[in-house]
Structures are given as C-alpha cells and as structure tokens.
Amino acid sequence: MTSSDDSSKMKTSSEKSNNLLAKRYIGLEKSIWTELNALPIVHKAIDLGQGFIDYAPPHYFIDLYKETLDDPNIFLHQYTREMGHRRLVEAISNVYSPYFNRKIDPLTEILVTDGATQSLFNCIHSFINPDDEVILIEPFFSCYEPMVHSACGIPRYIALKPKPESIKADISSSSDWILHKNELESMFNSRTRLIIINTPNNPVGKVFTRNELEHIANLCQKHDVICISDEVYEWIVYDENKKHIRIATLPNMWERTLTIGSAGKTFSSTGLKLGWTIGPQHLMRSCRVVHQNCVISCPTISQEVVARCFEYELKRINSSKCYFNSISNEFLEKRDKFVQALKECGIKPVVPDGGYFILADYSQFAGDKFQSDTDDVKDIKFVRYLTKEKQLATIPATIFYTDDHHHLAENYIRFCFVKKDETLDKAIEILRKLKTN
Numbered sequence: 236m237t238s239s240d241d242s243s244k245m246k247t248s249s250e251k252s253n254n255l256l257a258k259r260y261i262g263l264e265k266s267i268w269t270e271l272n273a274l275p276i277v278h279k280a281i282d283l284g285q286g287f288i289d290y291a292p293p294h295y296f297i298d299l300y301k302e303t304l305d306d307p308n309i310f311l312h313q314y315t316r317e318m319g320h321r322r323l324v325e326a327i328s329n330v331y332s333p334y335f336n337r338k339i340d341p342l343t344e345i346l347v348t349d350g351a352t353q354s355l356f357n358c359i360h361s362f363i364n365p366d367d368e369v370i371l372i373e374p375f376f377s378c379y380e381p382m383v384h385s386a387c388g389i390p391r392y393i394a395l396k397p398k399p400e401s402i403k404a405d406i407s408s409s410s411d412w413i414l415h416k417n418e419l420e421s422m423f424n425s426r427t428r429l430i431i432i433n434t435p436n437n438p439v440g441k442v443f444t445r446n447e448l449e450h451i452a453n454l455c456q457k458h459d460v461i462c463i464s465d466e467v468y469e470w471i472v473y474d475e476n477k478k479h480i481r482i483a484t485l486p487n488m489w490e491r492t493l494t495i496g497s498a499g500k501t502f503s504s505t506g507l508k509l510g511w512t513i514g515p516q517h518l519m520r521s522c523r524v525v526h527q528n529c530v531i532s533c534p535t536i537s538q539e540v541v542a543r544c545f546e547y548e549l550k551r552i553n554s555s556k557c558y559f560n561s562i563s564n565e566f567l568e569k570r571d572k573f574v575q576a577l578k579e580c581g582i583k584p585v586v587p588d589g590g591y592f593i594l595a596d597y598s599q600f601a602g603d604k605f606q607s608d609t610d611d612v613k614d615i616k617f618v619r620y621l622t623k624e625k626q627l628a629t630i631p632a633t634i635f636y637t638d639d640h641h642h643l644a645e646n647y648i649r650f651c652f653v654k655k656d657e658t659l660d661k662a663i664e665i666l667r668k669l670k671t672n
Contacts, residue, residue, distance in 0.1 A: 259384065259385050259386075259387055260384075260385055262384070263381045263384060263385065266377070267615070267634055268377060268634075271284060271618070271628075271630060271631075271634075272284075272285060274619070274622045274623070274628055275622060275628035278622055278623050278626055278628075279626060280621075280622045280625075280626040280627055280628040281626060281627050281628065281658060281661050281662045281665065282628045282651075282658075283627065283628060283629055283650045283651050283652070283654065283658075283662050284618075284622075284628040284629050284630045284649075284651060285630075285651065286437070286505070286591045286592065286651050286653075287505045287651075288503045288505075288653050288654065289654050289655055289658055290654075290655040292502055292503040292504040293502065293503065293558050295544070295547055296502050296503075296504060296540075296544055299540055299543045299544055299547065300540050302543070303536060303539050303540050303543065304536070306539075310535075311535055311536055311539050312535065312536070313535065314532055314535065315532060315533075315535040315538060316532070317526070317527055317531055317532040318342075318345075318346050318347065318523055318526065318527075318532075319341075319345055319346060319347030319511070319533075319538070320347065320533075320535060320538035320539060320542060321341075322538075322539060322542040322543075323347060323538040323539070323541055323542040323545070324341035324342065324345045324347065325341045325542075326541075326542045326545035326546050326549070327339075327341065327345050327347075327496075327511055327513070327545065328340070328341040328344075328345060329545070329546075329549055330545050330548070330549055330552070331496075331513060334481060334484075335481065335483060335484055335489070335513070336484055337489065339513060340516070343516040343519060344513060344514060344515065344516055344519055345511055345512070345513055345519075346511060346512045346519055346522050346523060346526060347509065347510075347511050347533050347538060348509070348510045348511060348512065348526065348530075348533065349508055349509070349510070349530050349533050350497065350499065350508040350509060350510045351465065351467050351495050351496065351497040351499075351500075351510035352378055352510070353510065353526075353529070353530065354495040354496075354510045354511065354512045355378060355379065355382060355431075355463070355465065355495060356378075356382055356525070356529070357512065357522040357525045357526050357529070358429075358463045358493045358495070358512060358522055359379075359382045359383060359386050359388070359429065359431075359463070360382070360385075360386045360525050361518075361521035361522045361524065361525050362428055362429060362461055362521060363383065363386035363387065363388040363428055363429065364387070364388075364428075365387040365388075366387070366388070366389055366426065367388045367389065367426060367427075367428035367429075368388065368389045368390075368391050368424070368426045368427045368428060369383045369388050369389070369390050369391065369427075369428060369429045369430070369431065370390075370391050370392075370393065370422050370423070370427060370429070370430040370431070370460075371383070371390050371391070371392050371393075371431055372393055372394070372395060372414065372430075372431070372432060372433070373392055373393065373394040373395065373635065373636045373637065373640050373643075374394075374395065374436070374437075374438055374439060374632065374635030374636055374644065375431070375433060375635060376433065376437055376465070376635070377634060377635065379431055380637070388428070388429075389426075391422050391427075392637050392639070392640065393414060393418055393419055393422055394636070394640045394643055395412040395413060395414060395436070395439060395441065396412065396413065396414075396415070396643065397411050397412050397585075398411045398412075398413065401585075402596075404583070405578060405583055406574070406578055406583060406584055406586060407583070407584075407585050407586065408585065408586050408588065409436070409439045409440040409441040409442070409585055409586065409587045409588050409589075409594075410441065410442070410444075410477065410588055411585075412439050412441050412585070413447075414447065416450060419450070419451070419454065420454060423454050423457070423458045423460065424458070425458075427458055427460050428460065428461065429460065429461050429462070429463055430451065430454075430455060430460055430461075430462050430463070431462075431463045431464075431465065432448075432451060432462065432463070432464050432465065432482065433464075433465040433466075434448075434464070434465075434466060434479065434480075434482075434589075435468040435469075435471065435472060435479065435587070435588065435589025435590040436589075436590065437468065437590055437591070437592060437635075438590075438592045438594055438630070438632060438635055438649040439585065439587065439592075439594055440585070440586075440587020440588055440589055440590045440592055440593070440594070441587075441588060441589075442472055442474075442477045442478075442479060442588040442589045443480070443482075444477070444480075445480050448480055448482045448485060449485060451482065452482060452485045452486075452487075452488050455488070455491055456487055456488075456491070459491075460491070461491050461492070461493065461518065462482060462483075462488065462491060462492045462493070463492075463493050463495065464481070464482050464483065464492055464493065464494045464495065465495050466479070466481065466494055466495060466496060467495065467496060467497035467499075467500045467510075468500055468589055468590040468591065469481075469496065470500075470501060470558075470559045470562055470563070471500075471562060471563055471566060471589050471590055471591070472563055472588060472589040473563055473566070473567050473570065473587070473588055473589060474588050477588045477589075479589065481494060482494075483513075483514070489514075489515060490515050490517075491515075491518075492514060492515075493512050493513070493514040493518055493519075493522070494512065494513045494514060495510060495511070495512055496510060496511050496512075496513070497509075497510045498510065498511075498537075498541045501559070502541070502544055502558070503562070507537055507540075507541065508537075509533060509534075509537050509538065509541055566591075566652075566653050569652050569653060569654070569656075569659060570586070570587065570593065570652055572659065573593060573650065573652040573659055573662075573663070574586055574593065576659075576663040576666065576667075577593070577595050577650075577666070579667075580600065580663075580666040580667055580669070580670045581599055581600040581670055582595045582596065582597050582599075582600045582666070583595060583596040583599065584596075585647075591651050591652070591653045592649050592650065592651055592652070593649070593650045593652055594632060594647045594648075594649055595647060595648060595649075595650060596646045596647055597614075597617060597646065597647070597648055598646040600669075600670070601617055605617045605620070607641075607645060612631065612633045612641055612645050613645050613646075614631035614632055614633050614644065614645050614646070614647060614648055615631040615633065615634075617631070617648065618630065618631045618648055621648075625665055625668075625669060626665065627662055627665045627666070629648045629649060629650055630648065630649040630651075631644075631648055631649075632644035632645070632647035632648060632649055633645055635649075650662075
C-alpha cells in the first residue's frame with residue numbers, strides 16, 4: 236500500500252469518527268478550559284485561574300470525613316437513595332427552609348446531584364424541546380451554552396454591561412455591571428422556556444439587587460418562563476447592604492424557580508463534586524427523570540459527610556462562628572489585599588460584591604503589545620503570556636462571552652483570590668516585577 240493509500244485510509248477513518256458524534260454535540264468538541272487548566276501545571280505557574288481554595292477546608296470538615304470513614308455502618312459503602320441520601324436531604328431541608336420562608340419537603344423538593352454542573356444539566360434537559368429558547372446572561376459559566384445546545388434549544392444572549400463612567404475609573408464595582416431593562420424585555424417571547432441567572436455572578440462578582448430580580452421575576456410570570464437560579468456562591472457576599480436574595484422567595488416565584496447549590500463552594504471543598512437542586516415538586520419531578528436516567532445516584536460517603544457538616548453548622552447557624560457567616564470575612568481580607576495590589580500595578584480591578592473572583596482591566600498595563608487576530612482574542616494571548624513567561628496563571632474573560640460580545644471583555648482577565656496568603660504574595664510579586672519591566 237502506498238503512502239497516499241495510507242493517507243486516504245486515515246482520512247476516511249477520521250471522517251467516520253466525526254460522523255459518529257451525535258449532531259447535537261457537533262461544534263462542542265473543543266474547550267479552551269482543557270488548555271487553560273493544563274497551562275499552570277506544565278509551566279509550574281502560580282494558579283490564580285481555577286476557582287478553588289488552595290488550603291484546607293474548615294477543620295470540622297476533615298474531622299467529620301474521618302469519622303464517617305470509621306463509621307461501622309456498612310451501608311455507608313453501598314448505594315443510597317437515588318434522589319439524595321436521606322440524611323443529607325433532611326439536613327438541606329433543615330438548613331434552607333428558613334431561607335426560603337417555607338418548609339422544604341426533603342423527599343420531593345430536593346435532588347442531590349454530582350455537583351452543581353449536573354444540577355444544571357438536569358434542569359436544562361428536563362424542560363427544553365427542540366427550538367425552545369433559553370435566555371443566558373453574559374458573562375456566564377462556560378457549561379450553560381453547550382448544555383442548551385445539547386438539549387436542542389436555542390440560546391439567546393444578553394450581556395451585563397459596565398456603566399460608561401465605571402470603565403474610566405481606576406477602580407470600579409461589580410454593581411456597576413447592569414442589565415438594560417428594555418433589552419431584557421425584548422428577549423422574552425412565546426418560545427422562551429428558561430432563563431438562567433447566576434448570583435453572585437462568576438466571573439464579575441455581581442450580586443443581583445432585589446429590584447433587578449423583581450424585574451426578571453415579573454417577566455418570567457408574564458411569559459410563563461422557568462427560572463434556573465445558579466446560587467453556588469450564596470454564602471460569599473462582602474457588603475451587608477447587598478445581601479444575597481433568592482429569587483425563589485419573591486412573590487409567585489417558588490412555583491417556577493429551580494435553585495442550584497454546591498457542597499464544594501459551601502464547605503470550600505470543590506473535590507466533593509456534590510450539588511443539589513431545590514424547587515417545587517411539579518418541576519422537580521422532571522429533573523428526577525433526567526437524573527435517574529443519567530447517574531442514578533451520587534456517592535453515599537460524600538453525601539453522609541456533607542449531611543454531618545450541615546448538621547454541625549445548623550447548631551450554630553445564627554452565630555458569627557458559623558462557617559456560612561464567617562467565610563465572607565475570611566475572603567474579604569484577601570479580596571481587599573489583592574484589589575489594592577492590582578491598582579498599584581496599573582491593573583484596574585472590578586471589586587466583586589460576592590464570589591471567588593476579581594475581573595481586572597489589564598489594557599493600560601499591557602499597552603498595545605497584545606492585539607486580537609484571526610486566531611486569538613487579545614485577553615487569551617495575554618493570559619498565555621502571563622502563564623508561560625511569567626508563571627502566573629489567570630483566566631481570559633472572553634471565554635465567558637459569546638463572539639458577538641467579546642468586545643465587552645477582551646480587556647479583562649479573571650483572578651481567583653481565595654488563596655492562601657503565600658500564594659497571593661507570590662502572585663503580587665510577579666505583577667509588581669511586570670510593572671517595573
């Protein structure tokens with residue numbers, strides 16, 4: 236066989252392989268996250284990119300994990316209830332019922348999932364039929380859009396936009412990033428099935444106000460739309476005047492809202508990969524169908540650990556010692572320290588009201604050295620440069636936007652600041668050296 240025959244055979248094999256992929260996933264094969272997650276490892280960079288804490292979770296979490304592993308109950312090593320370990324759903328109900336102003340039924344209104352990502356998958360795939368529309372608010376977590384596509388839905392996009400005066404400021408706030416009411420209203424129509432909101436938002440750190448949520452709620456009710464509320468950063472809010480509000484608690488919204496939470500974010504242990512959905516029984520019934528035909532059930536040991544952690548915190552829920560109440564103060568010091576360092580280095584931060592991340596405008600700092608081209612947007616080029624040449628890993632902001640809205644984000648990169656002081660100090664040192672070069 237000649238080399239041309241070999242080439243022809245390989246091409247045919249490749250084409251066959253491409254044809255095997257279900258059409259609903261075509262176009263979703265590549266993810267820049269694969270590259271971005273690998274870069275800091277390859278280049279031994281300080282990692283302020285990925286959203287995880289690089290120090291131990293609360294001490295009792297470790298103690299309760301060990302206690303659970305030593306428990307003589309052999310059934311903790313076997314399958315548990317498909318829709319959520321009984322002890323865990325009861326603990327979630329006991330903790331969250333007061334925050335939702337209602338008694339949440341642990342057996343019919345809570346679904347435990349393999350992380351918040353699976354909760355999103357369940358919710359989206361439960362209700363979307365071909366050509367149904369889903370409103371996505373940019374910037375959004377990267378899995379939202381492909382999940383809508385894989386469910387054969389049509390995503391429609393509206394962007395949070397910074398107020399013009401905030402762009403010019405040396406330092407601005409995530410609360411300056413807003414939705415324009417008329418633009419949002421124009422997104423809703425008879426084909427709109429879902430809207431997904433994320434508060435506190437990743438990556439901006441915006442905490443939606445009551446007025447903003449009420450406007451969204453009124454539109455959902457007017458057009459009979461279901462709201463998926465991604466609230467994984469619910470406990471991490473830095474301004475007492477901008478408290479986290481659950482849209483499900485607004486008038487007539489419990490009946491049309493699915494609220495998503497995360498054990499990994501709640502207990503600073505993202506490796507748990509446990510999440511949950513809370514919502515009314517008539518919506519949860521559909522989510523359960525997707526769940527039981529996907530993962531069936533989640534790991535028993537992990538659910539038992541999280542249940543015990545919730546029970547521990549429930550005993551001190553109204554105390555300043557409760558982790559849900561103290562975690563914001565812990566992160567606030569880190570946020571303020573890093574905000575000041577960015578400003579001193581000529582990088583303009585957007586101060587977050589909640590969450591793990593700071594968006595920062597690096598354009599003045601980098602000058603004209605990095606420009607978009609046909610292959611890459613300039614923030615991606617700058618992030619590669621920082622990681623490969625300066626050993627500091629961050630995340631480009633444009634990956635949270637669609638192509639049409641890249642222009643809103645190409646001057647920004649995202650830093651994860653919930654790291655130990657040693658890590659932040661090393662990152663700040665790199666940034667200061669960059670300024671002097």
